[in-house]
Amino acid sequence: MRKMKREHLDGTVPFVFAAQFYREPGLPIAELKRDMRKIKDLGLNTIKIQEAWSYDEPAEGRYDFAKMDDLAGEAERVGLKVFFTVCLEVPAWAWKKYPGSEIINQEGRRLYSRNGYGYTDGKPGPCWNHPGIRKAAGRFLAAFARRLGRHRNIVMWQAYQELNWWHTSLECYCPVCFNLYRKWLKRRYGTLERLSAAWMIPCRAWDEVEPTRQRSGPSFSDWWRFCREQAGAMLKWRADALRSNDPHHRPVSVNVSGPHLGQEWEWMLADNADICGVSFYPGYFHVAPVPGLAKGRIPGRAELLPNDMWHTCLWFDSIRVAARGKPWASEFQAGAPGGAFHHGSDPAPEDMRRWLLLALSAGVKGISFWNHRPEFFGGEGHRYGIFGNDMAPSPKTREIGAIVKAVTRRGALFEPGRLADVEAAILVNDDNARLLDMHSAAGMEVKAIQGLYRTLWRMGVNADFIAPADMASGKIGGYKVIFLPFQMAISGANAELLAEYVRGGGVLVAEACPGRYSERGMANLGTGFAPGLAAALGCRDGGIRMCIEQDGTHYNKGYEPATWHDAFIAPAHLKGVGEFKGIALPASFYVETFKVTTGAPIFMHGGMAAGVRNAYGRGTAYVLGTFPSVAMMHSAKDAGLERALEIIIKRAKIRRARLGKLLLRRLVSDAGQVWFAINPSGKPVTQKLALPRGAEAWNLLGGMKVPDRITVDAFSVEALVIGGRAAASESAEEHA
Ligand SMILES: [Zn+2]
Structure with a gap:
C-alpha cells in the first residue's frame, strides 16, 4: 500500500461520512441537488457517486461527463465532498469493436455480460487481459x-x-x-521437467500446458494463484490509471461485499489500492448463525442481537488488519434491507448506534452509507434510505445525524485511532481455503473462525488476523498467541514459520490435523501434520474418526448410506486431564488421537491422547484433537472451549480487555483514547469506571462528563472520550 497524505485538498482531516447518492439510471438531477443541502444539514460531509463507462463514452472517443461535472460542482458549492466509484460497464461499441473479449469459463462458454447499467461494475465484464478492451477502458479512466x-x-x-x-x-x-x-509458469518453474515434477503429470510442450478444468489436483494451486494475481493486477491497473491522471493524485480504494474469512483476498486487494473497505448490511445479508435454533424457526431479536454484536466486530476486525490499519466501511446499511420482493425492517435508532459504534471501535477511517434516500433501481427499489423518499427525517435519521456530528467533532481521535490490547492472532491461509474448496468443505474455515472469534470476543480477548506474508515479514513475533482454526492444508514454508515462532517463545494453538495435506492437496503421510509441526507439537497423528455434531447433524457430505454412518462416533467431548481436568471439550467433524512424543496429554478420548501440550524452544504448542471452534457454531451454551482457552490465555499472559461485566475496546492514538464499553448481555449493566490516573471520561454522544460509574443498556455500546492530562499517555499497541 502506498503511503497516503491524510489531509484533503482543503487542508482538513475530516472523518469522511458519505452517502451513496447517484448511480445510473438515477433520480432527476434537479431533485438530487435539493437533497444535497439536507445531507449537509444532517452532518454528512461527502456524497458517493457511481459512474459508468457505458453511459459516459457513448461512442468511441466521445466523452460526456456533463452530469458528473454538474453534480460534483454543485456539491462543491454546497460544501460537500465527492467519493467517485468508477464502474467499467463496457459500452456496446467496445463489445462490437473487440470481438472475442468475453471471459471464457472452464466449460469453454463465453460469458456474455453485455449489460450497460452502471450498477454492478460488469460482474464479470470482459476479460481485462484482452489488449483492445483494456486499452479502451484505460483511455476512459484517464479521461475521467x-x-x-x-x-x-x-x-x-x-x-x-x-x-x-x-x-x-x-x-x-x-x-x-x-x-x-x-509465461507465469515459465518464470516460476523454468523448465518443463520442473513443472512436470510439481504438477505430477507429464508436461511435454509449453503450448500443451493448460490449467486443469477439474478444480483439483496438484496443478490447481498454480492456476488458482495465477487467477487471483490477475485480479490484483487488474485492480492495480485501474488504480494507477485513476491516480496518475488525477491532477491531484488522490487515493484509490476498493471494497468487498463481505470479508473472505480465512482467505488472503483482502490482503491482496490492499496491496493493489490505497484503501480497502467492506460493505456492511447486517440487517439482511449478514446474520450470523444462531446455534441451537430449531430448523425453520425464524430467530427473534434477543437471539440475534448477541450474534449481531460479535459478528459486527469480526466483520470490521477482519478488514481492519487486511487493510493495514486503514479500513473503510465503504457501504453501510442505513435503511430497510432487501432484494426482489423481500422487504426487511428499517433499522431502529439503537441498531444504527450499535453498528456505528462497533465499526468505529475497529478503527474504520471512513463510513459511506447506502443510500441517502430509498433506492430507485428495481432490484433493490424502495429500500436502503437514510431519509424517506420525501427526504423527511425519521428518529433513525436523527440518530445517524447525532452520531455523525459527535464523531466529526472528535475526528482527530478517530482518524489515527487504532484498536489497542491486541495480543492474539488468527491465521488466514489461502492454501487451506483452496483445499477445503477442492474437497467440498468450503466454508468450514469460516465456521471455525466465527466460533473461535465469538469465544475470544466473549472472553474479552481482542484478535488480529495474520496472513502468511505477515508471518514472513516478522510481524508474527508481535503476538503472544497464534490460533490455527481448521487448518487442514499448511505449506512446508508456512509450517516452518509457525515452528520458528514457537521456538522463539510464541504460543501456538492448533486444532486437529494441522497441515494434514500439503498446499497442493497431497497427503502428509509421515506424521499426519505439515513438515516440521510434529516436533513443535510434541506428537504425531494417531488416527481420526468422523463424529456426529452436538446438535445431531454431521458433515458426511456425499456419503449418506447408513453403512457410512456406522463409521461415525456419537456426539463426543474430549476429557481434560492434568491442568485441564474437569473440562469437556466439544468435538466436531473429526476426533483425532495422537501418538505423543515429547508432549504431555491434556485431553483424552477412548483411552488415547486427544489433546497435547508441548514445550518447544522457548515457547509452547497445543494441539486439540478436534475442531471445537466449529462445535461452538452448533451449540449456544457449551463452555468447554472457553474453559480450555481460559487456561491457555492465562498461561500466555494475555490481557483481557474488560471492564467488569462489560467488554472494552479501546481506540488509541497520540490524540487520546476512545473507550467502547460493550454490553453483550440482555440486561443493563452498571459498572465502576477504572480510568487512568488524572483522566476524565466524557460521553461521545451527548458530551456529558461521566461520573465514576456508567450504565450500559442491554445489547448496547457506550462510547467514552477519555480526556484530561493522562488520556494520551498510553500509546496504542502497534499491531494493526
Ligand atoms: Zn481471458
Whole structure:
C-alpha cells in the first residue's frame, strides 16, 4: 500500500461520512441537488457517486461527463465532498469493436455480460487481459480522472465496486489468459521437467500446458494463484490509471461485499489500492448463525442481537488488519434491507448506534452509507434510505445525524485511532481455503473462525488476523498467541514459520490435523501434520474418526448410506486431564488421537491422547484433537472451549480487555483514547469506571462528563472520550 497524505485538498482531516447518492439510471438531477443541502444539514460531509463507462463514452472517443461535472460542482458549492466509484460497464461499441473479449469459463462458454447499467461494475465484464478492451477502458479512466479530477472537493476514487473472489468469472480460459499463464509458469518453474515434477503429470510442450478444468489436483494451486494475481493486477491497473491522471493524485480504494474469512483476498486487494473497505448490511445479508435454533424457526431479536454484536466486530476486525490499519466501511446499511420482493425492517435508532459504534471501535477511517434516500433501481427499489423518499427525517435519521456530528467533532481521535490490547492472532491461509474448496468443505474455515472469534470476543480477548506474508515479514513475533482454526492444508514454508515462532517463545494453538495435506492437496503421510509441526507439537497423528455434531447433524457430505454412518462416533467431548481436568471439550467433524512424543496429554478420548501440550524452544504448542471452534457454531451454551482457552490465555499472559461485566475496546492514538464499553448481555449493566490516573471520561454522544460509574443498556455500546492530562499517555499497541 502506498503511503497516503491524510489531509484533503482543503487542508482538513475530516472523518469522511458519505452517502451513496447517484448511480445510473438515477433520480432527476434537479431533485438530487435539493437533497444535497439536507445531507449537509444532517452532518454528512461527502456524497458517493457511481459512474459508468457505458453511459459516459457513448461512442468511441466521445466523452460526456456533463452530469458528473454538474453534480460534483454543485456539491462543491454546497460544501460537500465527492467519493467517485468508477464502474467499467463496457459500452456496446467496445463489445462490437473487440470481438472475442468475453471471459471464457472452464466449460469453454463465453460469458456474455453485455449489460450497460452502471450498477454492478460488469460482474464479470470482459476479460481485462484482452489488449483492445483494456486499452479502451484505460483511455476512459484517464479521461475521467483528468476531467473530474479538476474538482478540488474529491476525497478519493474507488476503482471497483465490490471486488469479491468469484472463481467462476475471475478464472478466464481465453487464449490471452493461457499465454500469460504459460509465461507465469515459465518464470516460476523454468523448465518443463520442473513443472512436470510439481504438477505430477507429464508436461511435454509449453503450448500443451493448460490449467486443469477439474478444480483439483496438484496443478490447481498454480492456476488458482495465477487467477487471483490477475485480479490484483487488474485492480492495480485501474488504480494507477485513476491516480496518475488525477491532477491531484488522490487515493484509490476498493471494497468487498463481505470479508473472505480465512482467505488472503483482502490482503491482496490492499496491496493493489490505497484503501480497502467492506460493505456492511447486517440487517439482511449478514446474520450470523444462531446455534441451537430449531430448523425453520425464524430467530427473534434477543437471539440475534448477541450474534449481531460479535459478528459486527469480526466483520470490521477482519478488514481492519487486511487493510493495514486503514479500513473503510465503504457501504453501510442505513435503511430497510432487501432484494426482489423481500422487504426487511428499517433499522431502529439503537441498531444504527450499535453498528456505528462497533465499526468505529475497529478503527474504520471512513463510513459511506447506502443510500441517502430509498433506492430507485428495481432490484433493490424502495429500500436502503437514510431519509424517506420525501427526504423527511425519521428518529433513525436523527440518530445517524447525532452520531455523525459527535464523531466529526472528535475526528482527530478517530482518524489515527487504532484498536489497542491486541495480543492474539488468527491465521488466514489461502492454501487451506483452496483445499477445503477442492474437497467440498468450503466454508468450514469460516465456521471455525466465527466460533473461535465469538469465544475470544466473549472472553474479552481482542484478535488480529495474520496472513502468511505477515508471518514472513516478522510481524508474527508481535503476538503472544497464534490460533490455527481448521487448518487442514499448511505449506512446508508456512509450517516452518509457525515452528520458528514457537521456538522463539510464541504460543501456538492448533486444532486437529494441522497441515494434514500439503498446499497442493497431497497427503502428509509421515506424521499426519505439515513438515516440521510434529516436533513443535510434541506428537504425531494417531488416527481420526468422523463424529456426529452436538446438535445431531454431521458433515458426511456425499456419503449418506447408513453403512457410512456406522463409521461415525456419537456426539463426543474430549476429557481434560492434568491442568485441564474437569473440562469437556466439544468435538466436531473429526476426533483425532495422537501418538505423543515429547508432549504431555491434556485431553483424552477412548483411552488415547486427544489433546497435547508441548514445550518447544522457548515457547509452547497445543494441539486439540478436534475442531471445537466449529462445535461452538452448533451449540449456544457449551463452555468447554472457553474453559480450555481460559487456561491457555492465562498461561500466555494475555490481557483481557474488560471492564467488569462489560467488554472494552479501546481506540488509541497520540490524540487520546476512545473507550467502547460493550454490553453483550440482555440486561443493563452498571459498572465502576477504572480510568487512568488524572483522566476524565466524557460521553461521545451527548458530551456529558461521566461520573465514576456508567450504565450500559442491554445489547448496547457506550462510547467514552477519555480526556484530561493522562488520556494520551498510553500509546496504542502497534499491531494493526
Ligand atoms: Zn481471458
